[in-house]
Amino acid sequence: MEPDGDAEARPALPEPVRVGLRVLRDYRPTVARARALLRSTVTSFVVLSTTLWLLPGVTASGLVPLLWLVGLIAVIGAVLRPLLFALATALGGLGALAIGVCVQAVVMYVALRLDPGAHVAGFADAFAAAWLAVALAAIVNWLADAGTDDAFVSEMLWVMTRVRRRSEPHRRPAWRPRRRQPVAAVLPPDRQAADALLIIQLDGVAAPLVQWAIRAGNLPTVGRWLRSRSHRMTRWHTGLPATTPAAQAGLLHGEVRRVPAYRWYEKATPSGNGARSTGRLMVTSRPRDAAEIERRLSTGRGLLRDGGVSISTAFSGDAPTSLLTVSRAGLPGPFTRGYAAFMASPYGFARAVVRGAGQVLRELYEARRQRLRGVQPRGRRSGSYLALRPMASLLSDLNVSLIAEQMASGTPVIFCDFLDYDEVAHHAGPARPQALAVLEALDQTLGILQRLAAEAPRRYHLVVLSDHGQSQGATFRQRYGESLAQVVARLAAPKVRPVAPDGRLAPPTPVRAATTAEAAGPVEEWGRVNTLLTEVAGRGGATGTATRVAVRSRTDGGEVTLGPAGREDAATRTDPETVVVASGNLAMIYLPRHPGRLTRERIDAVVPGLIDGLAAHPGIGLVVVDSAAGPLAIGAHGCHRLRDGQVDGDDPLGPYGRRARQDLLRHQAMDHVGDLVVISAVDPGLEEVAAFEELIGCHGGLGGWQTEALLIHPADWPQQGELVGPDAVHRQLLAWMRQLGLRQPDDHADAR
Known part of the structure; x- marks a missing residue:
């Protein structure tokens, strides 16, 4: 067929607009949505009655106007939500976010204006009424479902159905009744029932x-898997550093030498003319x-290279599709219907907002309760942590929406990171009730998936x-009233030995504190926010422009740098005498004015007393x-020579477990390790450690449970011995993928 000349002459619509129109064209009512509409009507009557009673700016006189208002909201919501979803799809990014914020208020406002028996003072009152109604509806729905997530699951199934219809080879006539059918029914026979991971x-x-939570009955989903023998749980040893x-x-790229901590300092190296290049803090x-x-890690043979997708991870694993991935935040990403559907959905964004608000209130309550009870240890649970706490709920549910879309598309391998527990445990403590409540919610999420x-x-x-x-x-x-950076500055200070009147030399006296740059702020909690904003700011159109304007004072070459990372980076560029970089109870100390990795002999000559002073500190274990x-591991009363295991005096590695020596040896072979690596002391009875960051729950070093990770997999899958290090788990995952036919052969690709 010859192309239509008029069609060729017409300018093509932008891709987001065409996608939005296609979404609107594909929208059709279903039986499931009819049932949801009936339930929504009953819920709306209860919720609106309460809302109108609570808010004086919104009224409806009598039962009939109230019933009329309920019907109007149901009808207008059914009509407007597809339109708003299409608009959110076309706008993308913050456009979907803005639609998600306003969709409830728009529906409420239009209904109130059309109802002759109702009155609303203005859009602000409608906005307040809408979100109060959302909060009440969430409570009512939760009670009706006995705490389940049926409504949210139904919404995710709707997202999967939309993706399924996009894959249909032949569309039914519009007049023919549509029956709900499994997604697999629309795929070619060779793709049905194929394995995926x-x-x-x-x-x-x-x-x-x-293990403890399963025995207590707090993780019913995982407990059911293990008790039914469908899955098996084992442990794997993370090694050093124990960071994400x-x-x-290691998990995604099979490489463990390039990342010595959560953040580190790359020392300057002499240039050809003798001048020193500028050092850099990597976060x-x-x-x-x-x-x-990732450019240093990637060889093109990552875990997800064969059609996989990475979601909410630090690195991509060479996935063709990366969503909310830190290393690819500034790159243009593919359009995702799951993102727009989540933001515009009453059970997506609205649900996450309500849950987030509840979590903030719970954080305030639990923090006060800890203070009144004198719970120790406890940390500060306010400021940026409290402001960012609702993001955990939003991004967790968004992850589910993105996973649902990818599963409906038949993506062979999906890797997604849920960060909720880690963030709460940092501030509340890993075994405290608030952290365990998040762990229970993650178990519920596994059931949803x-x-x-x-x-x-x-x-x-x-x-x-x-x-x-x-x-x-x-x-x-x-514990000690000063930071590790302050201890280092005092020990590294230039000293003089004044002469006493009797001619004897007095003890050395510091002339001044050494100039020390410290990187110990809470950068981890800002990572996901900066990733999302950087990704949105890098896009074109009104959304990207608005984002760039909003954060223009906190951008660096197009990258959004909210939080302390930018400030700490600037401090390391002021030519300090020492740089102290913390990752949990592990810290690395650099002497940036002396290029290359320094030995003990060199450090003792340059900064005498620094090593012995640190080792003698009661808060430092080695x-x-x-x-x-x-490499030497030096403690207050002994030294362990790591290469051959010889110990002089008391073994400083005793409190850190049987793998400590190998962990430290492996860490010493990594790139950009500090001139000194410091690990805090471990309480032998409680196995508590002292973080060099202001975190009650920490990880990064050695001691306690921070190096004991879990692995749950189908019970009939063979495991290749004990797993030590993330690169070993990477090899195990590759073996399972080859077993499922999900790994394409490549000469020597997976041999390492």
Whole structure:
């Protein structure tokens, strides 16, 4: 057929607009939506009666006007929500967010204006009424469902159905009744029932904690898997550092040498003319740095290279599709219907907002309760943490929506990180009631994903793992009244030995404190926010422009840098004498004015007393430094030579477990390790550690449960011995993928 000349002459609509029109064209009522509409009507009557009673600016006189208002809201919502969803789809990014904020108010306002028996003072009153109604409806629906997520699951199934219809080879005539059918029914026979893999990472969840929670009955989904023998749970040892970026570098790329901590300092090296180049602080939650780190990690043979997708991860694993991935935040990403559907849905964005508000109130209550009861240790749970707390609920539900879309599309391998527990445990403590409540919610999310997987075109096998655990304890500053950076500045200060009147030399006296740059702020909690804003700001159109204008004072080359990372980076560029970079109870100390990795002999000559002073501090368990005899682990009363295991005096590695020596040796071989590596002391009775950051629950170093991660997989899948290090888990995942036919052959690709 010859192309239509008039069609060629007409300018093509922008892709977002065409997608939005296609979404609007595809929208059709279903039986499930009719049932949801009936239930919504009953709920609306109860909710609106309460709302009109509580808010004086919105009224409806009598029962009939109220019933009329309920009907109007139901009809207008049914008509407007597809329109608003299409608009959110076309706008994308913050456009979907804005629609999600306003959709309830728009529906409420239009209904109130059309109802002759109702009165509304203005749009602000309608907005307040709408969100009060959303909150009440969430409570009513929760009670009606006995705490289940049926409404949310139904909405996610609707998203999957929209994706399924997009894959239909032939569309039915518009007049023919449409019956709900499994997603697999619309796929070619060769794609039906094919195996696929869904890997869920529960960030920061320790294996011993999960075992205890299952025995207590707090994790019914995982407990059912294990008791029915459908799945098996094992542990794997993370090694050092016990951080998310280091673990994901190993899990997704099979490389563990490039990420020595959550953040680190790259020392300057002499240039050809003798001048020193500028050192740089690398922060893995900063998109620009994560992109640079992935360039070093990637060989093109990552875990997700064969059609996989990464969601909410630090690195992509060479996935063709990356969503909310830190290392690719500044790159143009593919359009995702799951994102727009979530933001415009009353059971998506609205549900997350209501849950987020409830979590903020609970944080305030629990923080006050801890203070009144004198609970120790406890940290500060306000400021930026409290402001960012609702993001956990929003992004967790958004992750589910994105996973649902990818499963409906038949994506062979999906890797998604849920960060909720890790964030709360940092501030509340890993085994405190608030953290355990989040863990229970994650168990519920696993149940939701299992239900959604049953509707997918492929047979998804679920693997659940964590990247590390967490250890609890009062912080270093809380215990000793000063930060590690202040201790280092005092010990590294230039000293003189004045002469006493009797001619004897007095003890050395510091002339001044050494100039020290410290990187110990809470950068991890800002990572996901900066990733989302950087991704949106990098797009064109009104959404990208508005985002760039809103955060223009906190951008660096197009990257959004909210939080302390930018400030800490600037401090390291002021030519300090020492740089102290903290990751949990692990810290690395650099002497940036002396290029290269320094040995103990060199450090003792340049900064005498620094190593011995740190090792003698009661809050420091060991100091690791290179030497002519190889790496040394130095404690207050002994030294362990890591290369051959020789111990002089008391063994400083005793409190850190049987793998400590190998963990430290492996860490010393990584790129950009500090001149000194410091790990805080471990309480032998409670196994508590002291974080160098202001976090009650921490990870990054050694001691406690932070190195004990979990792995849950189908019970009939073979496991290749004990798993030590994330690169070992990477090899195990590759073996399972080859077993399922999800890994394409590549000469020597997976040999390492």
